[in-house]
Amino acid sequence: MMKEVEIGDGSRLIDLPKSYHVETEDDGAVLAYIPQKDSVNLRISVVTVSHKSNDVSSLAFDDVIRDAKAKGLEPKIMGDKSYFSYTEDSMQNGEPLKVVYWMIGAQNSFVVMSATVIKRLESEPEVVPFLNDIPRIIRSIRAKNS
Numbered sequence: 001m002m003k004e005v006e007i008g009d010g011s012r013l014i015d016l017p018k019s020y021h022v023e024t025e026d027d028g029a030v031l032a033y034i035p036q037k038d039s040v041n042l043r044i045s046v047v048t049v050s051h052k053s054n055d056v057s058s059l060a061f062d063d064v065i066r067d068a069k070a071k072g073l074e075p076k077i078m079g080d081k082s083y084f085s086y087t088e089d090s091m092q093n094g095e096p097l098k099v100v101y102w103m104i105g106a107q108n109s110f111v112v113m114s115a116t117v118i119k120r121l122e123s124e125p126e127v128v129p130f131l132n133d134i135p136r137i138i139r140s141i142r143a144k145n146s
Contacts, residue, residue, distance in 0.1 A: 005030060006144070008046025012109055015140035016042075017133060039121035040130050042137075047110045064105030078139055081106045090116075098122060102134060106141050113137070 002015040005022055007030050016022060020032040020042075033041035049059055061082045068075035068084035075084050083104040090097040096119040104111040113134070117127055 002140070005032075007044050007111070007141075008048065008109065011048065011144050012046055012106070012111070013140075013142055013144050014044065014111075014137060016137060034126050034130065037124070037126050038118065039124045040115055040117045040127050042130075043114045043116070045112045047112075049108050049110065058105075059108050060105035060110045061107060062105070064103055064110070067103065078135070081138060081141060083138055089119075096120070100131065102138065104138055104141065107143070111141055 001018040003018045003020075003022075004013050005016050006012070006024075007014050008028050014030075016032050019034060021035045023031045025031060028046070030044040031041060032044070061080065064082040064084065065075040065077075068082075071084070071086070073084045073086065075082050081104055083102055085100060085102045087098060087100045090099050098117045098119055100115045100117070102111075102113040104113065115131060115134070117131075121127065
């Protein structure tokens with residue numbers, strides 16, 4: 001089961017599993033995680049762009065494809081969205097982390113999702129399904145009025 005969540009300034013919606021706890025931060029970013037599990041969390045931010053020509057139907061979509069190719073990565077196309085992902089290692093309070101980023105172009109919005117995984121817990125049973133849900137979550141991104 002999924003639940004509909006507003007992201008960014010509220011002009012975009014995304015579907016997240018009902019089992020995720022969802023919080024909205026002061027900057028409009030959405031934080032989603034599995035309650036009582038510290039192994040993984042998802043952060044979702046949105047930046048909406050405009051152009052003088054008022055034709056923004058594919059502005060972010062095209063930029064994400066260009067950015068992926070410039071980084072030597074293969075962009076993926078999912079309907080009216082383009083995206084690519086990459087992984088970085090990080091450290092927080094001496095704890096090694098793996099951070100997976102998804103850069104998503106959806107019409108005139110850039111959606112940035114990041115999943116932060118505590119490395120020593122990445123084999124926990126909730127982590128793999130959590131990360132496997134990402135394509136379905138990306139597919140669900142849409143304008144609020146659609």
